[in-house]
Each structure stands twice: as C-alpha cells, then as structure tokens.
Amino acid sequence: MSFKADAKTEWNGPLAIKDFDKAMFRSLHESADIVVGQAKALAPSDMAELRGSIDKQVTAQNAVVGPNVDYAPYVEFPTRPHAAPISALQGWADRHGIPVGAVWMSIKRKGTKAQPFLLPSLTANIRKIIAVFAKNNIKVKWVFK
Secondary structure (H helix, E strand, O other): OOOOOOOOOOOOHHHHHHHHHHHHHHHHHHHHHHHHHHHHHHOOOOOOHHHHHOEEEEOOOOEEEEOOOOOHHHHHOOEOOOOOOHHHHHHHHHHHOOOHHHHHHHHHHHOEOOOOOHHHHHHOOHHHHHHHHHHOOOOOOOOOO
C-alpha cells in the first residue's frame, strides 16, 4: 500500500487578524468583568451609589473600568484640607447622626483619607487578567507606570 500527500501552506492574513481581534475583544471583556466585580466589592458604600456606578467600556483596543459619579476620585484618593460644599456633606452627616458643621470642619482641617477601591482591584487581579489573555493565546507583559 502506498499513498501520496501534498501539503500547501497559504497565508490567510485577514482571517488570522479577525480571529486575533475576536480573542482580544473577548479577553478585554472578561478582564474588565474581573476588575468591575472586585471594585464593586471593595468600594465603600454608604448608599450604594458609588458601587452601582462602577462599570466598563470596552473597544477593540482597550477596556476602561471605573465609576461614573463625580465624587469617585475624592474617595479613591486622599484630599488635602479644603472647604467642602455643605450640600455635598449634608446627607452623609444626617445618615450618620453627625452635625454637618463638624464634618465640614474636620475636612477643612484634615482633608479626607483615601479609600482605594479601583487601583487595588486591578493590581490584585493582574495574574488572573494575564491568564485570561493567555487562555485566548495572547501574551501580555504587565508594565505599571
């Protein structure tokens, strides 16, 4: 018995690029979901508005995760002493039974402490994110600047 086999190799670039784009998009979505879930778990929640606002936006090239409330940076990062608007403090002070003037004065004297939730959500999950990309045959090098 005998047989003959002929093999041809042909470049199918457009299909390869399309498959890569799909894998990248899938990896970005899955990675963003990991970070969103962790950020929601870590975010301080007085009335759940901050947690509820954390979401993702994914394009073919990148994923952006974050909250869409204007006060989020003042929670994630510390603030210097400043005169915060009384109207922004009133609800919190009322819910906690603290005179709003005392809250205002404390912020004016000491600022606010950071309550990080977003950056720790990313850094704690770097290995998982790299694994997501690896599962889709995409090699990722983590560089933090």
